[in-house]
Amino acid sequence: MAGLRERQKADRERRILKAAVTQFRADGYRSVRIEDLAEMAEVSVGTVYNYYQTKGDILIATVAMEVEEVLDAGAEIVADPPGGVDEAILRLIFQYYDHSLEYLSKEMWRTAMALSIEAPGTPNGRHYSEQDQRLAAQVTDLIAALQARGDVRSDLDARALGELLFNNLNQMFIEFVKDDEMSLDALKARVAAQTRPIATLIARHPA
Structure with a gap:
Protein backbone atom coordinates (compact mmCIF):
# COMPACT_ATOMS: atom_id res chain seq x y z
CA MET A 1 0.00 0.00 0.00
CA GLN A 53 3.29 26.70 -0.58
CA THR A 54 3.43 29.34 -3.32
CA LYS A 55 3.27 29.70 -7.08
CA GLY A 56 6.97 30.54 -6.94
CA ASP A 57 7.62 27.11 -5.42
CA ILE A 58 5.96 25.53 -8.45
CA LEU A 59 8.07 27.58 -10.86
CA ILE A 60 11.31 26.68 -9.10
CA ALA A 61 10.21 23.04 -9.13
CA THR A 62 9.96 23.21 -12.93
CA VAL A 63 13.53 24.56 -12.99
CA ALA A 64 14.63 21.63 -10.84
CA MET A 65 12.83 19.21 -13.18
CA GLU A 66 14.67 20.73 -16.14
CA VAL A 67 18.03 20.57 -14.37
CA GLU A 68 17.56 16.92 -13.37
CA GLU A 69 17.08 15.97 -17.00
CA VAL A 70 20.07 17.93 -18.31
CA LEU A 71 22.27 16.50 -15.57
CA ASP A 72 21.25 12.98 -16.52
CA ALA A 73 22.06 13.66 -20.17
CA GLY A 74 25.26 15.47 -19.22
CA ALA A 75 26.45 12.50 -17.18
CA GLU A 76 26.67 10.47 -20.38
CA ILE A 77 28.88 13.12 -21.97
CA VAL A 78 31.13 13.25 -18.90
CA ALA A 79 31.43 9.47 -18.89
CA ASP A 80 32.55 9.39 -22.53
CA PRO A 81 33.54 12.85 -23.77
CA PRO A 82 33.94 13.41 -27.51
CA GLY A 83 37.43 13.99 -28.86
CA GLY A 84 38.89 17.47 -28.60
CA VAL A 85 38.71 19.73 -25.58
CA ASP A 86 36.57 22.36 -27.30
CA GLU A 87 34.23 19.74 -28.75
CA ALA A 88 33.76 18.07 -25.35
CA ILE A 89 33.08 21.30 -23.46
CA LEU A 90 30.72 22.66 -26.10
CA ARG A 91 28.86 19.35 -26.33
CA LEU A 92 28.02 19.63 -22.63
CA ILE A 93 27.14 23.33 -22.78
CA PHE A 94 24.99 22.95 -25.87
CA GLN A 95 23.18 20.02 -24.27
CA TYR A 96 22.22 22.38 -21.44
CA TYR A 97 21.11 25.09 -23.85
CA ASP A 98 19.18 22.80 -26.19
CA HIS A 99 17.03 21.58 -23.30
CA SER A 100 16.61 24.98 -21.64
CA LEU A 101 13.30 25.88 -23.28
CA GLU A 102 11.80 22.40 -23.02
CA TYR A 103 9.72 23.34 -19.97
CA LEU A 104 10.38 27.01 -19.35
CA SER A 105 9.87 30.01 -21.60
CA LYS A 106 12.24 32.95 -21.44
CA GLU A 107 9.65 34.80 -19.33
CA MET A 108 9.52 31.89 -16.90
CA TRP A 109 13.32 31.81 -16.64
CA ARG A 110 13.43 35.55 -15.94
CA THR A 111 10.87 35.17 -13.18
CA ALA A 112 12.68 32.22 -11.63
CA MET A 113 15.97 34.12 -11.69
CA ALA A 114 14.30 37.16 -10.13
CA LEU A 115 12.82 35.04 -7.35
CA SER A 116 16.26 33.61 -6.54
CA ILE A 117 17.93 37.04 -6.56
CA GLU A 118 15.24 38.90 -4.60
CA ALA A 119 15.26 36.42 -1.73
CA PRO A 120 18.43 34.30 -1.82
CA GLY A 121 17.91 33.05 1.74
CA THR A 122 14.44 31.64 1.12
CA PRO A 123 13.85 27.97 0.18
CA ASN A 124 13.27 29.06 -3.42
CA GLY A 125 16.46 31.10 -3.53
CA ARG A 126 18.52 28.30 -2.02
CA HIS A 127 16.94 25.68 -4.27
CA TYR A 128 17.74 27.69 -7.41
CA SER A 129 21.35 28.21 -6.27
CA GLU A 130 21.69 24.49 -5.58
CA GLN A 131 20.75 23.74 -9.18
CA ASP A 132 23.47 26.09 -10.42
CA GLN A 133 25.99 24.46 -8.10
CA ARG A 134 25.14 21.00 -9.43
CA LEU A 135 25.60 22.16 -13.03
CA ALA A 136 28.91 23.83 -12.18
CA ALA A 137 30.03 20.59 -10.53
CA GLN A 138 29.22 18.65 -13.67
CA VAL A 139 31.31 21.01 -15.80
CA THR A 140 34.12 20.46 -13.29
CA ASP A 141 33.66 16.70 -13.61
CA LEU A 142 34.05 17.01 -17.37
CA ILE A 143 37.33 18.94 -17.00
CA ALA A 144 38.56 16.29 -14.57
CA ALA A 145 37.61 13.55 -17.03
CA LEU A 146 39.50 15.32 -19.80
CA GLN A 147 42.51 15.64 -17.52
CA ALA A 148 42.35 11.92 -16.71
CA ARG A 149 42.31 11.18 -20.43
CA GLY A 150 45.30 13.42 -20.98
CA ASP A 151 43.50 16.06 -23.01
CA VAL A 152 43.66 18.90 -20.46
CA ARG A 153 46.82 20.00 -18.68
CA SER A 154 47.17 18.20 -15.36
CA ASP A 155 48.72 21.24 -13.62
CA LEU A 156 45.45 23.19 -13.86
CA ASP A 157 42.76 23.26 -11.16
CA ALA A 158 39.76 21.39 -12.58
CA ARG A 159 37.35 23.00 -10.13
CA ALA A 160 38.49 26.54 -10.92
CA LEU A 161 38.24 25.85 -14.64
CA GLY A 162 34.82 24.24 -14.26
CA GLU A 163 33.52 27.22 -12.29
CA LEU A 164 35.00 29.65 -14.83
CA LEU A 165 33.35 27.88 -17.75
CA PHE A 166 30.05 27.52 -15.92
CA ASN A 167 30.01 31.17 -14.86
CA ASN A 168 30.44 32.22 -18.48
CA LEU A 169 27.83 29.85 -19.91
CA ASN A 170 25.43 30.89 -17.15
CA GLN A 171 25.96 34.62 -17.71
CA MET A 172 25.45 34.16 -21.44
CA PHE A 173 22.25 32.24 -20.72
CA ILE A 174 21.04 35.18 -18.64
CA GLU A 175 21.73 37.45 -21.63
CA PHE A 176 19.76 35.02 -23.80
CA VAL A 177 16.67 34.97 -21.61
CA LYS A 178 16.76 38.76 -21.22
CA ASP A 179 16.56 39.19 -25.00
CA ASP A 180 13.40 37.78 -26.56
CA GLU A 181 14.90 38.30 -30.02
CA MET A 182 18.09 36.30 -29.45
CA SER A 183 17.89 32.82 -30.97
CA LEU A 184 19.36 29.68 -29.50
CA ASP A 185 21.72 29.44 -32.49
CA ALA A 186 22.98 32.96 -31.82
CA LEU A 187 23.61 32.11 -28.17
CA LYS A 188 25.52 28.96 -29.09
CA ALA A 189 27.62 30.79 -31.68
CA ARG A 190 28.68 33.44 -29.18
CA VAL A 191 29.53 30.91 -26.48
CA ALA A 192 31.47 28.76 -28.94
CA ALA A 193 33.55 31.80 -29.95
CA GLN A 194 34.28 32.49 -26.26
CA THR A 195 34.98 28.88 -25.30
CA ARG A 196 37.31 27.75 -28.08
CA PRO A 197 40.22 30.03 -27.10
CA ILE A 198 39.96 28.82 -23.49
CA ALA A 199 39.92 25.21 -24.68
CA THR A 200 43.08 25.85 -26.70
CA LEU A 201 44.83 27.38 -23.70
CA ILE A 202 44.03 24.51 -21.34
CA ALA A 203 44.59 21.67 -23.82
CA ARG A 204 47.59 19.50 -23.11
CA HIS A 205 48.44 19.39 -26.80
CA PRO A 206 46.95 22.52 -28.37
CA ALA A 207 45.93 22.09 -31.98
Missing part, protein backbone atom coordinates in the same frame (compact mmCIF):
# COMPACT_ATOMS: atom_id res chain seq x y z
CA ALA A 2 2.87 2.39 0.80
CA GLY A 3 4.24 1.89 -2.71
CA LEU A 4 0.87 2.68 -4.24
CA ARG A 5 0.54 5.86 -2.17
CA GLU A 6 3.98 7.01 -3.27
CA ARG A 7 3.14 6.39 -6.93
CA GLN A 8 -0.13 8.29 -6.56
CA LYS A 9 1.69 11.17 -4.87
CA ALA A 10 4.31 11.29 -7.61
CA ASP A 11 1.59 11.19 -10.27
CA ARG A 12 -0.26 14.11 -8.72
CA GLU A 13 2.94 16.13 -8.52
CA ARG A 14 3.76 15.39 -12.17
CA ARG A 15 0.28 16.53 -13.18
CA ILE A 16 0.66 19.77 -11.25
CA LEU A 17 4.05 20.52 -12.85
CA LYS A 18 2.75 19.60 -16.30
CA ALA A 19 -0.17 21.99 -15.80
CA ALA A 20 2.23 24.69 -14.64
CA VAL A 21 4.46 24.32 -17.69
CA THR A 22 1.45 24.46 -20.02
CA GLN A 23 -0.34 27.38 -18.38
CA PHE A 24 2.71 29.48 -17.51
CA ARG A 25 3.77 29.25 -21.15
CA ALA A 26 0.30 30.01 -22.53
CA ASP A 27 -0.83 32.79 -20.20
CA GLY A 28 2.31 34.04 -18.46
CA TYR A 29 3.45 33.22 -14.96
CA ARG A 30 1.85 36.24 -13.30
CA SER A 31 -1.58 35.69 -14.84
CA VAL A 32 -1.99 32.06 -13.79
CA ARG A 33 -3.72 31.28 -10.49
CA ILE A 34 -3.22 28.24 -8.28
CA GLU A 35 -6.88 27.45 -8.96
CA ASP A 36 -6.14 27.29 -12.69
CA LEU A 37 -3.34 24.80 -12.13
CA ALA A 38 -5.47 22.67 -9.83
CA GLU A 39 -8.26 22.51 -12.39
CA MET A 40 -5.95 21.50 -15.22
CA ALA A 41 -4.14 18.94 -13.06
CA GLU A 42 -7.49 17.54 -11.90
CA VAL A 43 -6.66 17.93 -8.22
CA SER A 44 -8.04 20.14 -5.49
CA VAL A 45 -6.51 23.50 -4.63
CA GLY A 46 -5.71 22.04 -1.22
CA THR A 47 -3.74 19.24 -2.88
CA VAL A 48 -1.63 21.78 -4.76
CA TYR A 49 -0.85 23.52 -1.47
CA ASN A 50 0.08 20.18 0.08
CA TYR A 51 2.96 20.05 -2.41
CA TYR A 52 3.83 23.73 -2.87
Whole structure:
Protein backbone atom coordinates (compact mmCIF):
# COMPACT_ATOMS: atom_id res chain seq x y z
CA MET A 1 0.00 0.00 0.00
CA ALA A 2 2.87 2.39 0.80
CA GLY A 3 4.24 1.89 -2.71
CA LEU A 4 0.87 2.68 -4.24
CA ARG A 5 0.54 5.86 -2.17
CA GLU A 6 3.98 7.01 -3.27
CA ARG A 7 3.14 6.39 -6.93
CA GLN A 8 -0.13 8.29 -6.56
CA LYS A 9 1.69 11.17 -4.87
CA ALA A 10 4.31 11.29 -7.61
CA ASP A 11 1.59 11.19 -10.27
CA ARG A 12 -0.26 14.11 -8.72
CA GLU A 13 2.94 16.13 -8.52
CA ARG A 14 3.76 15.39 -12.17
CA ARG A 15 0.28 16.53 -13.18
CA ILE A 16 0.66 19.77 -11.25
CA LEU A 17 4.05 20.52 -12.85
CA LYS A 18 2.75 19.60 -16.30
CA ALA A 19 -0.17 21.99 -15.80
CA ALA A 20 2.23 24.69 -14.64
CA VAL A 21 4.46 24.32 -17.69
CA THR A 22 1.45 24.46 -20.02
CA GLN A 23 -0.34 27.38 -18.38
CA PHE A 24 2.71 29.48 -17.51
CA ARG A 25 3.77 29.25 -21.15
CA ALA A 26 0.30 30.01 -22.53
CA ASP A 27 -0.83 32.79 -20.20
CA GLY A 28 2.31 34.04 -18.46
CA TYR A 29 3.45 33.22 -14.96
CA ARG A 30 1.85 36.24 -13.30
CA SER A 31 -1.58 35.69 -14.84
CA VAL A 32 -1.99 32.06 -13.79
CA ARG A 33 -3.72 31.28 -10.49
CA ILE A 34 -3.22 28.24 -8.28
CA GLU A 35 -6.88 27.45 -8.96
CA ASP A 36 -6.14 27.29 -12.69
CA LEU A 37 -3.34 24.80 -12.13
CA ALA A 38 -5.47 22.67 -9.83
CA GLU A 39 -8.26 22.51 -12.39
CA MET A 40 -5.95 21.50 -15.22
CA ALA A 41 -4.14 18.94 -13.06
CA GLU A 42 -7.49 17.54 -11.90
CA VAL A 43 -6.66 17.93 -8.22
CA SER A 44 -8.04 20.14 -5.49
CA VAL A 45 -6.51 23.50 -4.63
CA GLY A 46 -5.71 22.04 -1.22
CA THR A 47 -3.74 19.24 -2.88
CA VAL A 48 -1.63 21.78 -4.76
CA TYR A 49 -0.85 23.52 -1.47
CA ASN A 50 0.08 20.18 0.08
CA TYR A 51 2.96 20.05 -2.41
CA TYR A 52 3.83 23.73 -2.87
CA GLN A 53 3.29 26.70 -0.58
CA THR A 54 3.43 29.34 -3.32
CA LYS A 55 3.27 29.70 -7.08
CA GLY A 56 6.97 30.54 -6.94
CA ASP A 57 7.62 27.11 -5.42
CA ILE A 58 5.96 25.53 -8.45
CA LEU A 59 8.07 27.58 -10.86
CA ILE A 60 11.31 26.68 -9.10
CA ALA A 61 10.21 23.04 -9.13
CA THR A 62 9.96 23.21 -12.93
CA VAL A 63 13.53 24.56 -12.99
CA ALA A 64 14.63 21.63 -10.84
CA MET A 65 12.83 19.21 -13.18
CA GLU A 66 14.67 20.73 -16.14
CA VAL A 67 18.03 20.57 -14.37
CA GLU A 68 17.56 16.92 -13.37
CA GLU A 69 17.08 15.97 -17.00
CA VAL A 70 20.07 17.93 -18.31
CA LEU A 71 22.27 16.50 -15.57
CA ASP A 72 21.25 12.98 -16.52
CA ALA A 73 22.06 13.66 -20.17
CA GLY A 74 25.26 15.47 -19.22
CA ALA A 75 26.45 12.50 -17.18
CA GLU A 76 26.67 10.47 -20.38
CA ILE A 77 28.88 13.12 -21.97
CA VAL A 78 31.13 13.25 -18.90
CA ALA A 79 31.43 9.47 -18.89
CA ASP A 80 32.55 9.39 -22.53
CA PRO A 81 33.54 12.85 -23.77
CA PRO A 82 33.94 13.41 -27.51
CA GLY A 83 37.43 13.99 -28.86
CA GLY A 84 38.89 17.47 -28.60
CA VAL A 85 38.71 19.73 -25.58
CA ASP A 86 36.57 22.36 -27.30
CA GLU A 87 34.23 19.74 -28.75
CA ALA A 88 33.76 18.07 -25.35
CA ILE A 89 33.08 21.30 -23.46
CA LEU A 90 30.72 22.66 -26.10
CA ARG A 91 28.86 19.35 -26.33
CA LEU A 92 28.02 19.63 -22.63
CA ILE A 93 27.14 23.33 -22.78
CA PHE A 94 24.99 22.95 -25.87
CA GLN A 95 23.18 20.02 -24.27
CA TYR A 96 22.22 22.38 -21.44
CA TYR A 97 21.11 25.09 -23.85
CA ASP A 98 19.18 22.80 -26.19
CA HIS A 99 17.03 21.58 -23.30
CA SER A 100 16.61 24.98 -21.64
CA LEU A 101 13.30 25.88 -23.28
CA GLU A 102 11.80 22.40 -23.02
CA TYR A 103 9.72 23.34 -19.97
CA LEU A 104 10.38 27.01 -19.35
CA SER A 105 9.87 30.01 -21.60
CA LYS A 106 12.24 32.95 -21.44
CA GLU A 107 9.65 34.80 -19.33
CA MET A 108 9.52 31.89 -16.90
CA TRP A 109 13.32 31.81 -16.64
CA ARG A 110 13.43 35.55 -15.94
CA THR A 111 10.87 35.17 -13.18
CA ALA A 112 12.68 32.22 -11.63
CA MET A 113 15.97 34.12 -11.69
CA ALA A 114 14.30 37.16 -10.13
CA LEU A 115 12.82 35.04 -7.35
CA SER A 116 16.26 33.61 -6.54
CA ILE A 117 17.93 37.04 -6.56
CA GLU A 118 15.24 38.90 -4.60
CA ALA A 119 15.26 36.42 -1.73
CA PRO A 120 18.43 34.30 -1.82
CA GLY A 121 17.91 33.05 1.74
CA THR A 122 14.44 31.64 1.12
CA PRO A 123 13.85 27.97 0.18
CA ASN A 124 13.27 29.06 -3.42
CA GLY A 125 16.46 31.10 -3.53
CA ARG A 126 18.52 28.30 -2.02
CA HIS A 127 16.94 25.68 -4.27
CA TYR A 128 17.74 27.69 -7.41
CA SER A 129 21.35 28.21 -6.27
CA GLU A 130 21.69 24.49 -5.58
CA GLN A 131 20.75 23.74 -9.18
CA ASP A 132 23.47 26.09 -10.42
CA GLN A 133 25.99 24.46 -8.10
CA ARG A 134 25.14 21.00 -9.43
CA LEU A 135 25.60 22.16 -13.03
CA ALA A 136 28.91 23.83 -12.18
CA ALA A 137 30.03 20.59 -10.53
CA GLN A 138 29.22 18.65 -13.67
CA VAL A 139 31.31 21.01 -15.80
CA THR A 140 34.12 20.46 -13.29
CA ASP A 141 33.66 16.70 -13.61
CA LEU A 142 34.05 17.01 -17.37
CA ILE A 143 37.33 18.94 -17.00
CA ALA A 144 38.56 16.29 -14.57
CA ALA A 145 37.61 13.55 -17.03
CA LEU A 146 39.50 15.32 -19.80
CA GLN A 147 42.51 15.64 -17.52
CA ALA A 148 42.35 11.92 -16.71
CA ARG A 149 42.31 11.18 -20.43
CA GLY A 150 45.30 13.42 -20.98
CA ASP A 151 43.50 16.06 -23.01
CA VAL A 152 43.66 18.90 -20.46
CA ARG A 153 46.82 20.00 -18.68
CA SER A 154 47.17 18.20 -15.36
CA ASP A 155 48.72 21.24 -13.62
CA LEU A 156 45.45 23.19 -13.86
CA ASP A 157 42.76 23.26 -11.16
CA ALA A 158 39.76 21.39 -12.58
CA ARG A 159 37.35 23.00 -10.13
CA ALA A 160 38.49 26.54 -10.92
CA LEU A 161 38.24 25.85 -14.64
CA GLY A 162 34.82 24.24 -14.26
CA GLU A 163 33.52 27.22 -12.29
CA LEU A 164 35.00 29.65 -14.83
CA LEU A 165 33.35 27.88 -17.75
CA PHE A 166 30.05 27.52 -15.92
CA ASN A 167 30.01 31.17 -14.86
CA ASN A 168 30.44 32.22 -18.48
CA LEU A 169 27.83 29.85 -19.91
CA ASN A 170 25.43 30.89 -17.15
CA GLN A 171 25.96 34.62 -17.71
CA MET A 172 25.45 34.16 -21.44
CA PHE A 173 22.25 32.24 -20.72
CA ILE A 174 21.04 35.18 -18.64
CA GLU A 175 21.73 37.45 -21.63
CA PHE A 176 19.76 35.02 -23.80
CA VAL A 177 16.67 34.97 -21.61
CA LYS A 178 16.76 38.76 -21.22
CA ASP A 179 16.56 39.19 -25.00
CA ASP A 180 13.40 37.78 -26.56
CA GLU A 181 14.90 38.30 -30.02
CA MET A 182 18.09 36.30 -29.45
CA SER A 183 17.89 32.82 -30.97
CA LEU A 184 19.36 29.68 -29.50
CA ASP A 185 21.72 29.44 -32.49
CA ALA A 186 22.98 32.96 -31.82
CA LEU A 187 23.61 32.11 -28.17
CA LYS A 188 25.52 28.96 -29.09
CA ALA A 189 27.62 30.79 -31.68
CA ARG A 190 28.68 33.44 -29.18
CA VAL A 191 29.53 30.91 -26.48
CA ALA A 192 31.47 28.76 -28.94
CA ALA A 193 33.55 31.80 -29.95
CA GLN A 194 34.28 32.49 -26.26
CA THR A 195 34.98 28.88 -25.30
CA ARG A 196 37.31 27.75 -28.08
CA PRO A 197 40.22 30.03 -27.10
CA ILE A 198 39.96 28.82 -23.49
CA ALA A 199 39.92 25.21 -24.68
CA THR A 200 43.08 25.85 -26.70
CA LEU A 201 44.83 27.38 -23.70
CA ILE A 202 44.03 24.51 -21.34
CA ALA A 203 44.59 21.67 -23.82
CA ARG A 204 47.59 19.50 -23.11
CA HIS A 205 48.44 19.39 -26.80
CA PRO A 206 46.95 22.52 -28.37
CA ALA A 207 45.93 22.09 -31.98
